[in-house]
Amino acid sequence: MAGPRPPGRTREGRQKPILIALASTIVFFGALGWVVVNAPGWAAVQTSFFDAEVFRASLPGMVAAFGTNVQLFLIAESLILVVGLLIAVLRSLPGPVFFPVRVLAIVYTDLFRALPGVLIIFILGFGVPGLQIPGVPNDPFFWAVVALTLLYSAYVSEVYRAGIESIHPSQAAAARSLGLSQLQALRFVILPQAVRRVIPPLLNDFIGLQKDTVLVSFVGVVEIFRTAQIKQSALFNFTPYLGAALVFLVLTIPLARLTDWLVARDRSRGARSNA
Amino acid sequence: MRTSIRSVVVVPIVLAMALMGCGAGASLAPSIAPTVAATVAPTEAPSPTPDACAAANLKTLTAGKLTIGADNPAFPPYFYSTDPKPAGSVWELGDPTNGKGLEAATAYAVAKALGFTNDQVVWKPVAFNSAIQPGAKTFDIYLSQISYSADRAKAVDLTDGYFDLNQAVISLKANPITLVTTVAGLAAFKLGAPVGTTSYQYIVSNIKPTKAPSVYDTLDAAIAAVNAGQIDGVVVDLPTAFYASSQQLHNGVIVGSLPTAGGTVEHFSIALNLNSPLTACVNAAIAAIKGDGTLQSIVSQWITSQGAPELK
Amino acid sequence: MADAAVRVEGLWKSFGSLEVLRGIDLEVRSHEVVCLIGASGSGKSTLLRCLNLLEPIEAGRITLAGDDITAPGVDVNRVRRRIGIVFQAFNLFPHMSVLGNITLAPTRVLGRSRDEATAQAEALLGRFGLLDKRDDFPDRLSGGQQQRVAIVRALAMQPELMLFDEVTSALDPELIAEVLEVIRELAAGGMTMVIATHEMGFARETADRVCFLDGGVILEEGPPDAIFATPSEPRTQQFLERIIAAHRL
Numbered sequence: 001m002a003g004p005r006p007p008g009r010t011r012e013g014r015q016k017p018i019l020i021a022l023a024s025t026i027v028f029f030g031a032l033g034w035v036v037v038n039a040p041g042w043a044a045v046q047t048s049f050f051d052a053e054v055f056r057a058s059l060p061g062m063v064a065a066f067g068t069n070v071q072l073f074l075i076a077e078s079l080i081l082v083v084g085l086l087i088a089v090l091r092s093l094p095g096p097v098f099f100p101v102r103v104l105a106i107v108y109t110d111l112f113r114a115l116p117g118v119l120i121i122f123i124l125g126f127g128v129p130g131l132q133i134p135g136v137p138n139d140p141f142f143w144a145v146v147a148l149t150l151l152y153s154a155y156v157s158e159v160y161r162a163g164i165e166s167i168h169p170s171q172a173a174a175a176r177s178l179g180l181s182q183l184q185a186l187r188f189v190i191l192p193q194a195v196r197r198v199i200p201p202l203l204n205d206f207i208g209l210q211k212d213t214v215l216v217s218f219v220g221v222v223e224i225f226r227t228a229q230i231k232q233s234a235l236f237n238f239t240p241y242l243g244a245a246l247v248f249l250v251l252t253i254p255l256a257r258l259t260d261w262l263v264a265r266d267r268s269r270g271a272r273s274n275a
Numbered sequence: 276m277r278t279s280i281r282s283v284v285v286v287p288i289v290l291a292m293a294l295m296g297c298g299a300g301a302s303l304a305p306s307i308a309p310t311v312a313a314t315v316a317p318t319e320a321p322s323p324t325p326d327a328c329a330a331a332n333l334k335t336l337t338a339g340k341l342t343i344g345a346d347n348p349a350f351p352p353y354f355y356s357t358d359p360k361p362a363g364s365v366w367e368l369g370d371p372t373n374g375k376g377l378e379a380a381t382a383y384a385v386a387k388a389l390g391f392t393n394d395q396v397v398w399k400p401v402a403f404n405s406a407i408q409p410g411a412k413t414f415d416i417y418l419s420q421i422s423y424s425a426d427r428a429k430a431v432d433l434t435d436g437y438f439d440l441n442q443a444v445i446s447l448k449a450n451p452i453t454l455v456t457t458v459a460g461l462a463a464f465k466l467g468a469p470v471g472t473t474s475y476q477y478i479v480s481n482i483k484p485t486k487a488p489s490v491y492d493t494l495d496a497a498i499a500a501v502n503a504g505q506i507d508g509v510v511v512d513l514p515t516a517f518y519a520s521s522q523q524l525h526n527g528v529i530v531g532s533l534p535t536a537g538g539t540v541e542h543f544s545i546a547l548n549l550n551s552p553l554t555a556c557v558n559a560a561i562a563a564i565k566g567d568g569t570l571q572s573i574v575s576q577w578i579t580s581q582g583a584p585e586l587k
Numbered sequence: 588m589a590d591a592a593v594r595v596e597g598l599w600k601s602f603g604s605l606e607v608l609r610g611i612d613l614e615v616r617s618h619e620v621v622c623l624i625g626a627s628g629s630g631k632s633t634l635l636r637c638l639n640l641l642e643p644i645e646a647g648r649i650t651l652a653g654d655d656i657t658a659p660g661v662d663v664n665r666v667r668r669r670i671g672i673v674f675q676a677f678n679l680f681p682h683m684s685v686l687g688n689i690t691l692a693p694t695r696v697l698g699r700s701r702d703e704a705t706a707q708a709e710a711l712l713g714r715f716g717l718l719d720k721r722d723d724f725p726d727r728l729s730g731g732q733q734q735r736v737a738i739v740r741a742l743a744m745q746p747e748l749m750l751f752d753e754v755t756s757a758l759d760p761e762l763i764a765e766v767l768e769v770i771r772e773l774a775a776g777g778m779t780m781v782i783a784t785h786e787m788g789f790a791r792e793t794a795d796r797v798c799f800l801d802g803g804v805i806l807e808e809g810p811p812d813a814i815f816a817t818p819s820e821p822r823t824q825q826f827l828e829r830i831i832a833a834h835r836l
Contacts (some may be wrong), residue, residue, distance in 0.1 A: 053398070140505050218492065220506065
């Protein structure tokens with residue numbers, strides 16, 4: 001004869017934890033809210049950061065300026081995914097004849113992971129155009145794309161490399177045994193698997209890139225951050241910065257949740273398959 | 276320059292007291308109401324009591340010292356460099372501590388009028404943007420080409436003017452913008468200015484260019500952009516324009532000075548913390564150095580108007 | 588000489604300081620089935636991986652139908668087209684369907700058209716009862732099915748020589764038979780094969796010759812009956828006794 005059902009199995013047993021969680025959340029955030037609103041200086045903070053009128057007035061201009069950031073990260077990301085892969089593949093070419101190529105790839109990734117983005121944008125955005133070399137473009141947006149691509153490809157190439165190395169060597173062995181060359185094995189067997197595996201960290205880097213588009217403001221291009229700054233210095237109110245923050249959140253939070261979902265889906269798949 | 280009759284009358288007396296350099300016994304304190312719009316509460320400004328403006332009684336950040344803020348790099352002709360550069364100096368371009376240049380000299384003159392000796396003056400680099408924003412300041416007074424505006428005066432205390440100016444446009448000799456003779460003619464070009472400046476405001480409100488202006492964190496960055504051919508010209512105050520076009524631009528020129536907009540001539544004010552107890556006294560000091568000709572001789576010494584073309 | 592599908596002479600192979608193969612001499616004639624038996628670590632897998640040049644060798648020579656494939660400057664990829672290998676862990680490509688796995692090398696390496704390669708793949712799959720799996724991905728197949736697909740994949744390249752590296756050792760017992768059946772069929776069809784295996788019963792019935800590897804050398808070789816019934820070397824006897832005690836023979 002079956003024993004008494006464990007608590008989780010009865011209707012009350014399922015409802016009780018949910019109610020407790022709900023009550024606890026309300027109490028916690030309610031108390032937090034009360035403390036914040038009643039803190040001294042809240043009125044000043046509210047005027048300074050949460051001014052509805054300033055928000056309404058400044059938001060349209062910032063959303064419009066955000067178009068520049070969007071353009072920048074779409075173009076840069078497309079290039080980064082390609083250049084990063086190229087560097088990763090160059091790094092993995094075997095044999096003594098490719099030694100200089102591997103060294104170059106290593107120097108590149110070390111260099112651009114070490115340098116702050118601001119430094120790179122100044123050197124490339126002002127320094128190179130300042131040389132006035134004929135044929136070399138001086139458009140700051142162009143150099144921002146170059147700077148972001150160089151900067152992020154270094155990180156992304158390491159992500160790809162980790163993906164490639166995570167593919168069991170038996171896959172490469174099987175591919176080579178069929179007569180596929182090293183590059184063919186990479187292209188048809190290793191990379192398709194490796195890239196699928198690293199989509200979550202790649203998405204992570206993409207989210208980072210979206211924020212780093214503000215670097216272009218240093219070389220004069222007016223995008224969302226600069227626009228917020230202009231409005232803030234004109235209105236002497238920090239609410240525009242909050243507006244800018246909101247725009248970024250609206251963009252990145254869904255992407256972050258998508259990344260989480262992909263990771264979770266991958267994990268459940270991995271548990272089933274025999275890879 | 277906003278002077279009131281009262282200050283003209285009272286100045287010599289204040290000057291006498293200031294020069295005596297003592298707080299005690301100063302009976303006729305400058306009861307100048309702070310001049311129009313320079314501070315927040317014109318009528319309720321604390322009328323300085325007899326010795327309120329004496330150096331010993333001034334509520335400076337550090338007792339016995341006057342902390343003066345300036346932007347870094349400090350631009351000529353407002354500040355000049357010391358050669359050789361003193362060890363450990365953080366100042367780029369100009370070095371305020373040597374007292375050379377319009378603002379360095381004016382600052383020391385104001386300090387003296389307040390009763391501080393040169394040794395009691397401490398300089399501090401503070402970014403222009405942060406000096407004019409609301410918020411507690413890390414200086415007592417700030418001089419770095421801050422143009423007076425009513426909006427700014429709500430965020431910080433701005434004194435009476437110590438210098439009137441016009442804006443100007445600078446560019447490279449080879450740029451077609453140099454052929455422009457009117458403000459309207461500038462509208463077709465790509466201009467730039469540092470963020471939060473009246474220069475930027477001038478572009479947006481008066482020039483109204485067809486291409487959106489580029490905005491930079493610092494004047495240096497804007498000048499680098501001109502040299503790099505990324506923008507056609509920078510709007511900047513005329514005295515700085517003389518320096519920048521000859522010393523910082525590669526084959527630079529002043530395209531022309533810009534006409535005063537809105538009827539009132541732009542002037543530089545000293546900035547202080549909002550509702551600073553020092554403002555009234557600093558205004559008195561400015562009035563003093565105007566009245567006794569000190570300010571005029573400073574301007575003559577450091578500002579050369581070599582004649583730039585005037586844009587109509 | 589012309590009969591030898593593959594000849595190994597004086598093969599030495601080390602991993603670092605560990606000598607795994609210490610002078611292997613082996614000749615496999617066309618259409619011959621040679622089974623390699625021996626304890627784990629005796630070098631069976633290593634020998635197979637040396638044969639298809641997956642592992643570089645320290646000394647010795649390997650010739651394939653008379654061609655010296657260990658000479659410097661040999662095009663390794665071309666050599667590998669002629670040799671098929673099936674691994675213990677199947678090593679199917681998980682991101683491709685069964686059909687994709689099989690047609691990848693014929694199209695990319697041999698330059699066959701997609702239609703040609705597909706037709707050939709389907710013929711092979713049909714022959715081994717796997718046609719209904721052609722669009723499935725490897726994770727949907729049982730171990731036995733995957734291994735059979737792996738064999739088909741190797742066969743699609745029409746190799747001169749097939750190598751089998753303990754191909755049933757990772758399978759559940761009830762799935763072993765179907766794989767052995769495929770190998771038997773290939774043998775009957777005249778494919779030259781070198782098979783490393785623990786399946787002694789299978790080796791006994793299918794092999795033309797059995798080689799016992801021990802300590803990096805072929806200690807004893809001969810027809811299956813000779814090796815299994817009357818081994819001459821004491822170590823061979825010891826090995827077989829252990830196998831029998833484990834009811835594997």
